[in-house]
Amino acid sequence: MDKIIRIDMATRTAREIALTGKNCYLGGRALTSGCIARETPPSCDPLGRHNTLIFAAGPFAGTPLSSGSRLSIGAKSPLTGGIKESNAGGVTALVMGRLGIRAVFLEGLPLPEQGWQVLHVSPSGVRFDPADDLCGLGVYEKAERLVQRYGSHVGMSLIGPAGEMRLLAAGIANADKDGEPSRFSGRGGLGAVMGSKKVHALVFEAGGKMPEYADKDAFDALYRTLVKPIRDNSAIYRKYGTAAAVDVTGDFGALPTRNFSRGSFEKAADINATALYRCIEERGGEGRHSHACMPGCIVQCSNVFADAQGKKVCSPVEYENIGMLGSNLGIASLDDIARLNRMCNDLGLDTIETGAALGVMMEQGVCAFGDAGAAAAILEQVRDGGPLGRIAASGAVVAGHIYGSSRVPAARGQAFAAYDPRSMKGMGVTYATSSQGADHTSGSTLRAKTAQTSVTGQLEESCAAQEWSMIMDMLGICMFMPGNLPSRDVLAELAVARWGVPLTLDDLYGAARAALREENLFNDAAGVGAALRALPEFVLEERNPDSGQVFDIPQEGVDGLARSLREEGRSAAALFDFAPLA
């Protein structure tokens, strides 16, 4: 029987609660958002004692299901002021699944006299290990120290200097199967929440055992039927990773370029998937054009980028980072991008938020577009708490205030991901209506059937993507896994085999709608959910020169979708019909 662990930071005590009845089915974002919506005071200070940071695995975590061990980290976000779930790969959730731990709650704040800690979670309980000595270390070195202390196959989630300083762009790093701490729960400033609790890392002891199944044979059989379609569908990802999107978004004018002043980059050929693949292959050494972030993943969209000497710089270099640290900054060198990416990782910073902030700063003349050295020098200041570094590490909106800019690519407090909403209007609808701020993972329409610049159909595309993302996130499944499933019903069938309860795809949709509703109502109660024009004025009025588009989805439609995401819908069904986890 799986359990959750509630850790009280003030008393340094942990309490285990067995998941019984319908609570068994709760996982991932449904668990984080459900518990935050019901337990966390919406008006609380995100860095104060009433905010709870929740690490949740999905129900398939630890099983061999490909891409089925994603981690959801949730809290009230200091960046958006609303509810947040930040989702990552790596092995944290997998190890949790093997330990039978569905979730860990970090509640309250330590007392003022208490120092920094590492929380070590094992079958024998939670240990509070003093760790003041780790203060100020970069994520890479901190992870190495943790491996020395706790072993190389642990699951671990950790913060860097930015999180320690409680900066708004701070994320939480998760180690991958190679111990590389670069699978980021980047968005929403959750690293600052972890920093407010003075926790450097949450470490899960390696080992444990495979989760139990109601019908293991059925589960295995289902899983085996998925291998081929997943493999067939992910060939591009395996070869090029997500960088394949550089040409795609550039083609329709949605590749952020120089602080979203253009939608395609004249030097895109230097940083696109082909260039990346060729560079990695030619250099050899530690570089890998394909790489799995968790064991058993068939998609393997990750990579390892090596320098000219073949030495690993950063894993992975992916689309968002190429977009936000590359074209958005006018930087056309993969080496520069990888270096900035590694710096962000090491500082424990969200690359998207930081790239957007740097874009705003460059446009305001802090340094020139294309000047990677200057960008690196700004990031280097983060480590010492220098003001320029703090500004970049506080995200696009704060940087916009500091530099008096009206061209801030952000919605609901959070920077756009690497998709210009003028040229990719479904994504714009997601930015404007998602409970998660401008977050591509909460409802990506990159694969929408509708033309990206069409006005019609985008509300429906965004709504469907938001529902589907929630289903993936509540099941702990990577959004790249089910791209070409024979039928989406198989997800419900997997759940049935896991638990032995009757569940249909319709039930999953019902639960997803219920969870989306709770997230949005939390935001309303927090005062950040009102359905007003969330997109910045330049997106509505300044044409993207490469697509010729503004974001022109009628506001009534956007408002209507926002309302419908708050409506009481179908029954929440098993997966979200949970009793208090007290």
Place this chain on the structure above:
Amino acid sequence: MDKIIRIDMATRTAREIALTGKNCYLGGRALTSGCIARETPPSCDPLGRHNTLIFAAGPFAGTPLSSGSRLSIGAKSPLTGGIKESNAGGVTALVMGRLGIRAVFLEGLPLPEQGWQVLHVSPSGVRFDPADDLCGLGVYEKAERLVQRYGSHVGMSLIGPAGEMRLLAAGIANADKDGEPSRFSGRGGLGAVMGSKKVHALVFEAGGKMPEYADKDAFDALYRTLVKPIRDNSAIYRKYGTAAAVDVTGDFGALPTRNFSRGSFEKAADINATALYRCIEERGGEGRHSHACMPGCIVQCSNVFADAQGKKVCSPVEYENIGMLGSNLGIASLDDIARLNRMCNDLGLDTIETGAALGVMMEQGVCAFGDAGAAAAILEQVRDGGPLGRIAASGAVVAGHIYGSSRVPAARGQAFAAYDPRSMKGMGVTYATSSQGADHTSGSTLRAKTAQTSVTGQLEESCAAQEWSMIMDMLGICMFMPGNLPSRDVLAELAVARWGVPLTLDDLYGAARAALREENLFNDAAGVGAALRALPEFVLEERNPDSGQVFDIPQEGVDGLARSLREEGRSAAALFDFAPLA
């Protein structure tokens, strides 16, 4: 017949609109807020082309009524995201009244290729004078240049470097009767809005004539009856200025000390009213312990602070500045406070917002409490756009983000004035419910009959103060004038004598409630009006050691007041029953 002037910044054209019918009665904050609520899109970018900056005089401006020529400046605030009226003395409104100009609207943005301008307003129209040469000048030097260009008796409102840089703590300075540009419309970042329009200054030609009256004899008779009560009531102000409040608030633990960590300052005797009076008197020279900011003022709460050589440093040094730049920073020297005050003035910064930001920064270790030199060095950076200066000039909330602080003394985006809401609970109610953010001028309860720390009665005190402030602001009367009126009815009687229309005190209250309602509904539509806990957590949970208090007014009560301020009330009555000023 008075008029308004609408200036379109993009086309550089001005349009005059005569105030006819009931529109004649509209002035001050009723005019600014009424027009913003009806014309400005609530979701617009405060620094974008849809925001309008309105300068409005009250209906008595230019008459000899003591303290009757206050200026209201209004816009959507870049600091709070809500509606804002920022109110100041000086002679701008007086000169407007003499020119028959009730208000000037700055609409739209200049085209990108257009440079900086001074707008010169005279009976022959509006002139757009190129003024790129004034860029970067401090407010004092800019004002001197303007006097050289336009004469010494003009009315003028101008911004400093902070406004040019569109920083959130930027205010608008107004020259007083001596040409000193230190009567600040400080709050809400309206200087940034003026900066976004690339307007250095709005200059009103001196001269004009006394406003017309329906019954001049009655007006003069009424006015004469007020002289003695005003004079009798304001003896303390005339001797000590607002600094008299240092001992008052310190006594009940509401004097902000070291970033609101205490409510009384152990060195208060060095910076209180007695110390200030003695210092000014002993030094002589240009110093004045009493001073009028506009001609004819009987109260004369202002002063001129001189250095040891008797040379003027700053006029005035007043309570808010002593609190926010003195005790709140642990600074116990009037010379240091006056110097920081002058620096803020010269940069065009709100002393309250800047003092609060510096307090947050000091608490986070940027420099030590009490280190006036370090504070000055930070402010000096504003001039060159250095990052530390920009942070301090972006206000308390942004500074709190940049330094990861949860102890940020602000509500609804704006810093507390120099009153701790734990020890002065009526003011806390105003901070939490006012349409203006944490703004003491929108509903001060300093003179409330209820004990300041009592839980009961504060909602009523705040509500009454918010209504009364609105009446003062819509009439353009200084809040210090009517402290001891024989009867408040005299305000309506003055209006009757001015216009010859039947008006009662009840009508004024009706109009005030209607205007407050429109302000709050604007904020709701802008997404910043929701009646949630607006006060920061530390105020609710950390006892002020000097009063032993937290802010413990029940939230239901606060919510109830917020709701009632949105209710349709009595008829708006003549003063707010206006037709579109198109």
